[in-house]
Amino acid sequence: MIKFATEYQLLISMSKKEKLLKRFLTVPSDLTWNELVLVLAHLGYHQLSNGITGGSRRRFIDECGEVISFHEPHPRKIVKKYVILQIIGHCKNKIKNHE
Numbered sequence: 001m002i003k004f005a006t007e008y009q010l011l012i013s014m015s016k017k018e019k020l021l022k023r024f025l026t027v028p029s030d031l032t033w034n035e036l037v038l039v040l041a042h043l044g045y046h047q048l049s050n051g052i053t054g055g056s057r058r059r060f061i062d063e064c065g066e067v068i069s070f071h072e073p074h075p076r077k078i079v080k081k082y083v084i085l086q087i088i089g090h091c092k093n094k095i096k097n098h099e
Contacts, residue, residue: 017042025095027084033077040068040087043094062094 017038024031024039037047045060045068059069068090070083088095 031079036079
C-alpha cells in the first residue's frame with residue numbers, strides 16, 4: 001500500500017531537517033554518520049556505491065555532478081569535526097540557500 005504524506009507531515013519533516021542542518025553548522029562533536037547522511041541528502045547529495053575494494057571511503061554526488069568523499073567513521077559512528085568543516089566549506093553555497 002502506498003502512503004501519501006500530508007502537508008503537515010511534510011512540514012514536520014522539513015523542520016526536523018532544518019534543525020539537523022542548524023545543528024550540523026555548529027560543528028557538533030557528537031554528530032552521527034546517519035545524521036550526516038541526512039544532512040547531505042537535504043543538500044541534494046546521494047551516496048555513490050563503492051566497489052568491492054571501497055573500504056570505508058564514501059562518495060556522495062549532487063545533481064550537478066559535484067563529488068565529495070571522506071571516510072565513514074568506525075567502529076564508533078561519530079563524525080570527526082574536521083570532516084564536518086570540510087563539508088561546510090565545500091557546500092557553503094548550498095547551505096546559504098537553505099538558511
